[in-house]
Amino acid sequence: MKIASWNVNSLNVRLPHLLEWLKIGNPDVLVLQETKLEDHKFPQAEIEAAGYRVAFDGQKTYNGVAILSRQDIADVQKGIPGFADEQKRALAATVGGVRIIDLYVVNGQAVGSEKYDYKLRWLEAVTDWVRDELTRHPQLVVLGDFNIAPDERDVHDAALWNDDSILTSTAERAALKRLLALGLFDSFRLHSEEAGHFSWWDYRMGGFRRNLGLRIDLVLVSEALKARTKASGIEREPRTWERPSDHAPVWIEIE
Template identity: 70%
Template sequence: MKIASWNVNSLNVRLPQLQQWLAEFTPDVVGLQETKLEDHRFPDDALLEAGYRSVFHGQKTYNGVAILARGCAIEDVQVAIPGFEDTQARAIAATVGGVRIINLYVVNGQDVGTDKYAYKLRWLEAVRGWVADELQRHPKLVVLGDFNIAPDARDVHDPATWNDNHILTSTPEREALRQLLALGLHDGLRLHSEEGGIFSWWDYRQAAFRRNLGLRIDLTLVSDALRGTTVGAGIDRTPRTWERPSDHAPAFVVLD
C-alpha cells in the first residue's frame, strides 16, 4: 500500500496536476491539504473517473482536507478533531484497507508569540489526545499531512535561520511533534534515511526550489504495528517541477 500526503495549495488550480500525478505515481491512498474548496465544489466525480473514491472536509478560500483511495472503500469517516471546537477545516480520518488514516493540515502559527501560535499549540495538544484514542481502536494507523513543523536541523536548509525561536522550528512546536511521536508513531522517512536536505516545501521566491532552499514539513507517521511493514518512504519532487506548481511536493510511505 502506497500512502501519500500532498498539500495542493488550491485543488481548483491544481486538479489537472493531481490527475496527472495520480495516473503516474499511482498511490493507493492520498491525503490532500489546502484544497480551499467548499464541499459542494469538491471534484469527486472527476477523481472517481481517475479511479479514486474521496471523502472531504472543506471551506471557502482556506484550509480543506480530503482522503482519496484507489481500489478500496473509505470507511468510518471522522471529520474534525472530536471534542475540539474549531471553525477551520483541518482534519479528517478514515479507514482504508484495514489501515486507519488521519490527515492533518496543521496550523501555520504565523509567528512565535502570536495568538495564532498559541492556537497552533492548543490544536496540536488536541490532536495528540485524538491520536492516542485512535491508536487504542486502530493499532494500524498512519498520521500524515502538512505538519508545518520541521522535525530537526536536517529538515531545514539553514539551521541558523530556522532556529529554536523561529516559526515552524521553535522548541515548543518541535516538542509538540515529539509528544505525538511518543505515542508510538515513527517518521516514515527516517525509518529509511538519516540524510539531510530532503525537503517537501520550497518558497516560490528567490528560486528556492532550484537552489533547494526548502523545509521538510510534510510527514508520514506510522504506528508501531506498521513499522515493520514499512518498506519505503520519500518525497516525490516531480510535481514541484511542473508549471504553476504547489509549493509543496508529495510525501509518501510504502507498506508491505
C-alpha cells in the same frame, strides 16, 4: 499499499496536477491539504473517474482536507473530536484495515502570536485524539502538512530556522515529539538519516531551484506498521511543473 500526502495549495488550480500525479505516482491512498474549496465545489466526479473514492471536508478560500482511495473508505471522522474549530484541518477514515488521519497543521504565523498559541492548543488536541485512535486502531498512519520541521536535518539553514523561528521553534518541535511518543515513527527517517531532503520550497527567491526548503510534510506510522513500511520518499517532480504547489507529495509503501 502506497499511501501518500500532498498539500496541493488550491485544488481548483492544481486539479490537472493531481490527476496527472495519480497516474504517475499510482498511490492506493492519497490525502490532500489546502484544497480551498467548499464541499459543493469539490471535483468528486473527476476524481472518481480517475478510479478513486473520496471523502472531503472543505471551506472557501482556506484550509480543506480530503482522502482519496482505490478501496472503500469507512468510518469517516471530520474534525478533531471534542475540539471546537471552524477550520477544516483534520479528516480520518479507515481504508483496508488501516486507520488514516489527514492533518493540515496550523502554520502559526509567528512565535508568540495568537495563531501560534492556537497551533499549540490544536496540536495538544490532536495528540489526545491520536492517543485514543491508537487504542482502537493499532494500524495507524498520521500524515499531512505538519508545518513543523522535526530537526536541523530538515531545514536548509539551521541558523535561519532556529529555536525562535516559526515551524522550528522549541515548543512546536516539543509538541511533535509528544505526538511521536505515543508510539509513532517518522517513516522517512526509517529509511534515511541524510540531511537536505525537503518537501516544501518558498515560491520566492528561487527557493526550489536553490533547494532552500524544509521537510514539513510527514508520514507517521504506528508500531504495528513500522516493520511493514518498506520504502518512503518525496516526489519532487510535481514541484517542477507549471504553476506548481509549493509542496511536493510524500509517500510510504507498506507491504
